[in-house]
Amino acid sequence: MPDTKSMIKDHVLDRPNSYIGRSVPRPNAKRLLAGRGTFTDDVKLPRLTHVAFLRSTYAHAEIVSIDVSEAKESEGVVAVVTGPEMAEVCSPWVGVLTHLEGLKSAPQHALAVKKASWQGEPVVAVVANTRAQAEDAIELIDIEWKELPVVADMETALDPETPLIHPELGDNLAWQRDLDAGDVDTAFANADHVIEETYISNRHTGVCLETRGIVADYNPGEDQLTIYHSTQAPHMMQSLFAKHLNIEEHKVRVICKDVGGSYGIKVHSYPDEYATVALAYMLKRPVKFIADRLESFTSDIHARDHRVKTKVAVSNEGEIQAFEIDDLTGIGPYSVYPRTSGIEANQVVNLTGGQYTNPNYRARAQVVLQNKSPMCQYRAVGHPILTLITEGMVDDAARKIGMDPLEIRRKNLVPDDAYPTTAPSGLPFENLSHHASLYKLVEMMDYDGLRKDQAEAREQGIYRGIGLATFIEVTNPGPAFYGVGGAPISAQDGATMRLDAKGNVIVEIGVTEQGQGAEAVVAQCAATALGVSMDKIKVIAGDTDITPYGGGTWGSRAAGIGGEAAVQAGKALRQNIVEVAGIMLQCDPSTLDIRENNVVDLADGNERMALAEVGRVCYYRPDTLPKDYQSELVVTRHYVPKQFPFAFTNGVQGCYLEVDTNTGFITFKKYVVVEDCGTVINPLLVDEQVRGGVIQGLGGALYEECLYSDEGQFLNGTMADYLVPMAAEMPDVEVGHVESPTLDSELGAKGAGEAGTGGAPAVVMNALNDALEPLGGKVTIQPFTPERILQAIGKI
Amino acid sequence: MKPAAFNYAKPSSVEEVLGLLSEYGDEATILAGGQSLIPTMNMRLSAPALVIDINGLDNLNGISDEGDRLRIGALTRHVEIENSELIASHAPLITLAMPSIAHPAIRNRGTFGGSVAMADPAAELPACLCALDGEIEITGQNGVRKVVAKDFFKELYETDAGDGEILTAIEIPKISAGYRSAFDELARRHGDYAMCGIAAHAKVDRDVLSDLRLAFFAVGGTPVIATQAMSAMEGKSVDDESIFAAQSALEDDLEPFDDLHCSATLRMHYAKELTKRMLTTLSARN
Numbered sequence A: 001m002p003d004t005k006s007m008i009k010d011h012v013l014d015r016p017n018s019y020i021g022r023s024v025p026r027p028n029a030k031r032l033l034a035g036r037g038t039f040t041d042d043v044k045l046p047r048l049t050h051v052a053f054l055r056s057t058y059a060h061a062e063i064v065s066i067d068v069s070e071a072k073e074s075e076g077v078v079a080v081v082t083g084p085e086m087a088e089v090c091s092p093w094v095g096v097l098t099h100l101e102g103l104k105s106a107p108q109h110a111l112a113v114k115k116a117s118w119q120g121e122p123v124v125a126v127v128a129n130t131r132a133q134a135e136d137a138i139e140l141i142d143i144e145w146k147e148l149p150v151v152a153d154m155e156t157a158l159d160p161e162t163p164l165i166h167p168e169l170g171d172n173l174a175w176q177r178d179l180d181a182g183d184v185d186t187a188f189a190n191a192d193h194v195i196e197e198t199y200i201s202n203r204h205t206g207v208c209l210e211t212r213g214i215v216a217d218y219n220p221g222e223d224q225l226t227i228y229h230s231t232q233a234p235h236m237m238q239s240l241f242a243k244h245l246n247i248e249e250h251k252v253r254v255i256c257k258d259v260g261g262s263y264g265i266k267v268h269s270y271p272d273e274y275a276t277v278a279l280a281y282m283l284k285r286p287v288k289f290i291a292d293r294l295e296s297f298t299s300d301i302h303a304r305d306h307r308v309k310t311k312v313a314v315s316n317e318g319e320i321q322a323f324e325i326d327d328l329t330g331i332g333p334y335s336v337y338p339r340t341s342g343i344e345a346n347q348v349v350n351l352t353g354g355q356y357t358n359p360n361y362r363a364r365a366q367v368v369l370q371n372k373s374p375m376c377q378y379r380a381v382g383h384p385i386l387t388l389i390t391e392g393m394v395d396d397a398a399r400k401i402g403m404d405p406l407e408i409r410r411k412n413l414v415p416d417d418a419y420p421t422t423a424p425s426g427l428p429f430e431n432l433s434h435h436a437s438l439y440k441l442v443e444m445m446d447y448d449g450l451r452k453d454q455a456e457a458r459e460q461g462i463y464r465g466i467g468l469a470t471f472i473e474v475t476n477p478g479p480a481f482y483g484v485g486g487a488p489i490s491a492q493d494g495a496t497m498r499l500d501a502k503g504n505v506i507v508e509i510g511v512t513e514q515g516q517g518a519e520a521v522v523a524q525c526a527a528t529a530l531g532v533s534m535d536k537i538k539v540i541a542g543d544t545d546i547t548p549y550g551g552g553t554w555g556s557r558a559a560g561i562g563g564e565a566a567v568q569a570g571k572a573l574r575q576n577i578v579e580v581a582g583i584m585l586q587c588d589p590s591t592l593d594i595r596e597n598n599v600v601d602l603a604d605g606n607e608r609m610a611l612a613e614v615g616r617v618c619y620y621r622p623d624t625l626p627k628d629y630q631s632e633l634v635v636t637r638h639y640v641p642k643q644f645p646f647a648f649t650n651g652v653q654g655c656y657l658e659v660d661t662n663t664g665f666i667t668f669k670k671y672v673v674v675e676d677c678g679t680v681i682n683p684l685l686v687d688e689q690v691r692g693g694v695i696q697g698l699g700g701a702l703y704e705e706c707l708y709s710d711e712g713q714f715l716n717g718t719m720a721d722y723l724v725p726m727a728a729e730m731p732d733v734e735v736g737h738v739e740s741p742t743l744d745s746e747l748g749a750k751g752a753g754e755a756g757t758g759g760a761p762a763v764v765m766n767a768l769n770d771a772l773e774p775l776g777g778k779v780t781i782q783p784f785t786p787e788r789i790l791q792a793i794g795k796i
Numbered sequence B: 001m002k003p004a005a006f007n008y009a010k011p012s013s014v015e016e017v018l019g020l021l022s023e024y025g026d027e028a029t030i031l032a033g034g035q036s037l038i039p040t041m042n043m044r045l046s047a048p049a050l051v052i053d054i055n056g057l058d059n060l061n062g063i064s065d066e067g068d069r070l071r072i073g074a075l076t077r078h079v080e081i082e083n084s085e086l087i088a089s090h091a092p093l094i095t096l097a098m099p100s101i102a103h104p105a106i107r108n109r110g111t112f113g114g115s116v117a118m119a120d121p122a123a124e125l126p127a128c129l130c131a132l133d134g135e136i137e138i139t140g141q142n143g144v145r146k147v148v149a150k151d152f153f154k155e156l157y158e159t160d161a162g163d164g165e166i167l168t169a170i171e172i173p174k175i176s177a178g179y180r181s182a183f184d185e186l187a188r189r190h191g192d193y194a195m196c197g198i199a200a201h202a203k204v205d206r207d208v209l210s211d212l213r214l215a216f217f218a219v220g221g222t223p224v225i226a227t228q229a230m231s232a233m234e235g236k237s238v239d240d241e242s243i244f245a246a247q248s249a250l251e252d253d254l255e256p257f258d259d260l261h262c263s264a265t266l267r268m269h270y271a272k273e274l275t276k277r278m279l280t281t282l283s284a285r286n
């Protein structure tokens, strides 16, 4: 790569009074803390109605008949709508993408038609004046069901005697991918040691503080649908709602106000949400759907149900010579639309072992259908699994030859000066820093000191373990992720910046705020590039009528892509402002700059004119400007990564924990993450992203599990039974940074939102197994519960 | 989810409550702190025709010293008990148990009487009352009666209190000289209902235990008083041998069950582990 930084004139990272790299408080934090946010349920419209859904109580059953007559008469009921009636308004969809070759799924409806395929699938919609009335009416609906055989266990989903969920598909295999790189067979044949294992990540889900919600309103007067939606991707949803209701896209406006967490849960399209929009269209009045906590558990996407058989070859000297994996994942009865349920397994195939020099790699992924809630992308898509198996295999190898886990990593990680390079799967890596990150982690956690402490504790019968997990992470995706496969998801994002008459700046962006601070980061970039203070900036996001067309927030793209668009818009607006200021001041614009809300002399920073004065003249007194000159105080700039399909990042996690071998309980004693997200725009926000991500990863590692009966019944769909991590048990997470900016953008920022989640299960498992090794124990099934830990060491 | 429609009454005397209870029978439900009742109503697991809010009955509030016993009004909030000097000096077992009951926000509203009436098999307070021989005061149309804890908790979520009755107070004998209490539980996360828990109380003379009470919770439908383990320990000094004997006796005392978060095997393992911890704690020199 050429050194683009030195080639860019007026580089944003060289700006005076820069906000980049500073822990600026989030401008929206005060509003949210004051309870003055507008979440979807806060939206109240005249003539508002509420919808509740009768959901299938069976995992797989045919709908013989539905009697809604009593429900229709129930107090406050406005409409009762079944699947066939809904299908007349809202067309079905199929969750496939062409670049996941061979991926298949069946047409899915907003309300089940003919049969229900998972417990929780919406079957009948009841619209009433209140949610309680709608729920009352649901109890009066009489459905005759004919139970069908249930495919619950993914292990037997492909067996010939297993019934087919969608007979028209021919089998229960939604997708299979095979990859063979290097010479795997020879490597295994010649290896000093081959270690096989099976790792299991159990199904869990993302629990958003704000559940999914949508308010849709249809105005027949202008054929306009207005949709308030708690979503990550407003333009994608606009496109999908328009398509399936057969309305022109510009007649659909999606507004996304405050979002109380999303984590990928809100980047998909859901049948109940299509149904809500279709109901508003049918009834010509606003309809609100707010998922309650119970239905969230069976209607939100689940994730990470994987069984992976692994095989690693290692020499006596600790050289890793081959990785082989066989991944089986169950995705529920449909591939989720439009991003599909193949991506998670695809990431596992693409990235397993990608941080190591070993070129011999074979992978198979089988994605099977089953009668459980649909699975799809959740924060750090695939990474918790692929990091778990990669780092599990590396520790397996180290243990076998008696090598320290740190040493085997130092030996096998791709050297920092080898980049750019390519993973065995063919994905290009621009610039990763595994060794620098590992070096920093070792310092921060005092690795040698911990080893000493561990040895001393063991002498007293106390079992402590150290875990290490290096990782790579996909961020800043270009069109390679979805667009090339045919999904209506913008890879590009834009920022529109406008200088107002009083010198204030409005920034409209395509990326969205989910509570993570995207607006703050964009404001920092815009303020820095333009030369104004943060208090002059107002950021507007989440409105398809207003903001530039964009992809929204997912794949750790908001800061890296939205931030760069804001940088370019800020620079362009500055150009336009100094141009008109040059005319007013009768000097060469190239001798001017903008700093701290004033036009100044570039050379010495002397103040020449306030931005408010520029605004006043341009808007109120343009008659004082030359007749042949038109000022332009609004600019739009877009950005999409072009050199690389993704801006890969990397990092390493380390933890030190103690296991109570009588109870199987663990206590964290130290938890350190070093991550490299390129340019750090706001250290505080990055650190909190990492911390929050770690906790979410630890949730999956230690507590969270969607439990199902053999009949496909979800057993723990309440917050009392589905255990999310709580503050009392969680470690303090220390965060360190290595900065290897991407040269794909001027800003150089890569994503940071998923780094914590991706590495957490692996580091905990490795630490646990380090602690349990002297007792002959090893855990491989996530979540690593006290019961599984005690079983591993033969205590129960 | 939203609860089904219900009627609501907020009486100001126990007599009024009793009147409503006799009028509505099992269609009426008493609302105390609401921490257990409201979730079940929201999930439509219960749909009472009438909710009788007893939060206006001020005389059911508070802790008083009654000579050789403490009297705790049924409506006394967990938080008040947690912070009470009277309880700490005269019923330290309750003070030890309090922080394990849910979270501060729930303890601000949840009531002692509600916990006891609810009789959740994993709740701490019923087991503590069994360990301490507490008495439950029940008021009905026929007046006031008292039931000792071990007879009060009958079956899973079933108590000796009938539909027409209200719990008005709990009485706990003050701890006698030479006695000690200990408490522990194992829960997946702090504040969760336990996978296994134990309330212990004994006369301690050096390291010899007598009049030992071991009351387990979360191992059966009701609190379980481990009589075999107790007699295995009676008059013994706490050492590896006696601990082992008590642990072995638990095989006869307990019939643990499987649930989502914990197998019966693990429960038994935990019961033994907790027994060891309790016996060691009780006998540890101050």
Ligand SMILES: Cc1cc2nc3c(=O)[nH]c(=O)nc-3n(C[C@H](O)[C@H](O)[C@H](O)COP(=O)(O)OP(=O)(O)OC[C@H]3O[C@@H](n4cnc5c(N)ncnc54)[C@H](O)[C@@H]3O)c2cc1C
Pocket (backbone or CB within 6 Å): B029, B030, B031, B032, B033, B034, B035, B036, B037, B038, B074, B075, B100, B101, B102, B103, B106, B109, B110, B111, B112, B113, B114, B115, B117, B118, B120, B122, B123, B124, B125, B161, B165, B166, B167, B168, B191, B192, B193, B194
């Ligand atoms: C997240 C969470 C975690 C919890 N964890 C624990 C825990 O770890 N340990 C624990 O012990 N509890 C726990 N609880 C329950 C909590 O302690 C409740 O407060 C308690 O069980 C019930 O008390 P309440 O006053 O809220 O009763 P309510 O919810 O008002 O009533 C519960 C039941 O008791 C009946 N009732 C209440 N008062 C009387 C009375 N005076 N006479 C007759 N009947 C009456 C009601 O009719 C109802 O059936 C938890 C609750 C929550 C929400």
